[in-house]
Amino acid sequence: MQATATHRATAYYLPAGLILLKMVLHYCIINPVYDLHRDEYLHLDMGGHLAAGYLSVPPFTAVTSLLIKWLGGSFFWVKFFPALFGALTLLLVMRMAQELKGGVYALLLAATAFIFSSMLRLNMLYQPNSFDVLCWTWVFYLLIRYIHTEHRKCLLWLGVAIGLGFLNKYNILFLVTGLVPAVLLSPQRKVFFNRYLYAGVLVALLLALPNVIWQFRNGMPVLHHMEELTRYQLVNVDRFDFLRAQFLFFFSGFFLVASGLLALFFYRPFRPYLFLGLTYLFVILLFLYLQAKSYYALGLYPMVLAFGGVCWERLFSARWLKYVRACWLVLIIAPFLYLFNVIFPVLSPAAIQEKSKKFRELGMLRWEDGKDHALPQDFADMLGWREMAALSRKAYAQVPDSDKPYTLIMCGNYGQAGALNYYNRGRGMPPARSFSADYVFWFPRMDTLRYIILLDDEPDKRARENAAVIIKVGQVQQPLAREYGTGVYLLKGLSPDLPARFRNWRQQRMQEFRAWR
Incomplete structure (x- = not known):
């Protein structure tokens, strides 16, 4: 009877409660003085101009914008979809922990670290980034699921995840670039002899094809976009700041990220997943070489959190250590709450100016031009x-x-x-x-x-x-x-x-x- 109750808590009640918490939080982190963000307006207008491609993003965002328009286009619905994509990512984090034989504590620890992190800020804005992270996480989940079951349909769904990710943001190509050599260097390379993998590749190509055709017909504007991005924004990216940001994304739960990465490389029960650790390493090195923006790598971390949660649950399996489990949850939540009014636009612009020292110390006032300003750039883009x-x-x-x-x-x-x-x-x-x-x-x-x-x-x-x-x-x-x-x-x-x-x-x-x- 007790085992049944635990299973229900793990499978239904706990995930549902955590997902509800995340959805509600997104409507509590923006002061009413702020408008929508600059980029959100462009993405919303795409809903009235459906096409196979756009200068700034692939077409998935336009389809979502059309749905928002049909629903009335209110602030609630604009914020609903990035929050939904974040909630689905959270669900996959918990499902990965379950696939790794994690119990209630592993799910709770990984989910808490996900909710109380920069992911909440990422899912605050209606931009392609939220669905991008969801697709990366979906890819990792399918790979873990395939290792456990060898179900061929996982490879077909892998093609769907990558194809939809491509239609949302080309950033997912960096994941594929890091994933292929990582698999080749691991025992999981045998998957390349599975014809269903190539069927999945075909699915991804078919999904991406309309946008690829649009790009060629319009002179590959994505290359022009990347050139401008490199010239005016990425040139200001410091590689040390990129690495520092990887820590700050999960500053209160970084111990979970670190343990998850170490476990992928050195924990014997996780040896079949070594290629996931290598994927993380290759993608980070690629982004460092390209001087990419720090948030481009966010899609790597939901998977790492799942491994970290399971790792700490097993470390706390000794009877006397069970009593300190709650301390780890407090260790994640308390520092995050202390910095809550810095990470999110809950303070008015005037109040932010009064606390500018706190914002400056955390690098929140640094804009794309590499200079400090009175407000965080995202906040300044939500005024006027x-x-x-x-x-x-x-x-x-x-x-x-x-x-x-x-x-x-x-x-x-x-x-x-x-x-x-x-x-x-x-x-x-x-x-x-x-x-x-x-x-x-x-x-x-x-x-x-x-x-x-x-x-x-x-x-x-x-x-x-x-x-x-x-x-x-x-x-x-x-x-x-x-x-x-x-x-x-x-x-x-x-x-x-x-x-x-x-x-x-x-x-x-x-x-x-x-x-x-």
């Missing part, structure tokens, strides 16, 4: 958008009704365009456009232009040359917003040649995104 949308509505109200069908809302970057489209939805406003990111593909054909609402730091040379009158309606006043100072301008008295010029500028911009002309 509603204000900007309200200013655009104010400008649109000044356009005569007869001219509104011939009005273009033009933004300087994708965040501005996406924010206007999100906060102005259902208000009778025309969609905001931009030459930035994927918006260059979504431009309308307008043969007549009478007014332009321009959002930018200031009107550029092209605006001044093609508009007789430029009226400044206002500018973003939130000084801590990344968009602070962005102006909203009403342009009228437009050149009759402007529609044709817009078409030429768009074509030129599209050519810039092509890796080959």
Whole structure:
């Protein structure tokens, strides 16, 4: 009877409770003063422009965005899906622990380390990263499951996991790059003689094929995207900071990560999984060589946590050590709670400035440009958008009704365009456009232009040359917003040649995104 109750706790009640806890936490970690994040607006707009590919991400995000749109597009649903992907990752962590013969404590320890970590912050934003980590974890789970059962369908599902991961974010190719040599160097290399592995490869290729075709037809814009990423962001990545971040991701549960990695290499019962430790090593070395962003490697850790949880459960199997099990859980949760208001946007911008020393010491104020700023970059990217949308509505109200069908809302970057489209939805406003990111593909054909609402730091040379009158309606006043100072301008008295010029500028911009002309 006791064994049955323990089995139920392990199989049903404990996982369900932990998943519910994780889902609820995601609605408690964002102060209402913040808007959505810059990238979230772009991803949401993709739902209205379904395609086999995009400049910034593969098409999976667009499908999810369409579903969010059907559900009403509210803040709740925008945050629901990354939280859901995180909860599914948590479920796989616990399932891996079960596959490794872990009991209730192993599941609880691994799950606690997962919940109270940077994973909670990753799953806070509607970006491809949450599903990316889920796919990496799914791959590891299927491999562990295959070792135990040798079920051929695991290899077929492996193709599905990699294929869907590719359709979400190309980052999963780094996992495959590290996994192949790791398997070849281990006794598990015999899997390469299993024809179902190649059937799984075919499944992955078929899933990825539409996006691959789109990339070739559009001149491989992913290469242009990687070039810009390397030139403007990765060049600022310090390799030591990359390694330091790997520790900080699970700073309160790092003992679990360390023990899991050591066990993969040196714990005899885990010898069949040595290739997973090698995979971790190869992927980390690859990212170090490429000066990759630290969070690219996050998909490695759910698997490591499962091994660490089982390892500590066995270490605590002695009778007298059972009484210190709870201490390990406290050791994970307590430091995390101490830093809770630093990791998540629960404090107002003013309160963050008052505690700036704490943020700076943890490197939270360092942006992609390699410099420290007043707020963490993600937080600064969550301010000023509603204000900007309200200013655009104010400008649109000044356009005569007869001219509104011939009005273009033009933004300087994708965040501005996406924010206007999100906060102005259902208000009778025309969609905001931009030459930035994927918006260059979504431009309308307008043969007549009478007014332009321009959002930018200031009107550029092209605006001044093609508009007789430029009226400044206002500018973003939130000084801590990344968009602070962005102006909203009403342009009228437009050149009759402007529609044709817009078409030429768009074509030129599209050519810039092509890796080959």
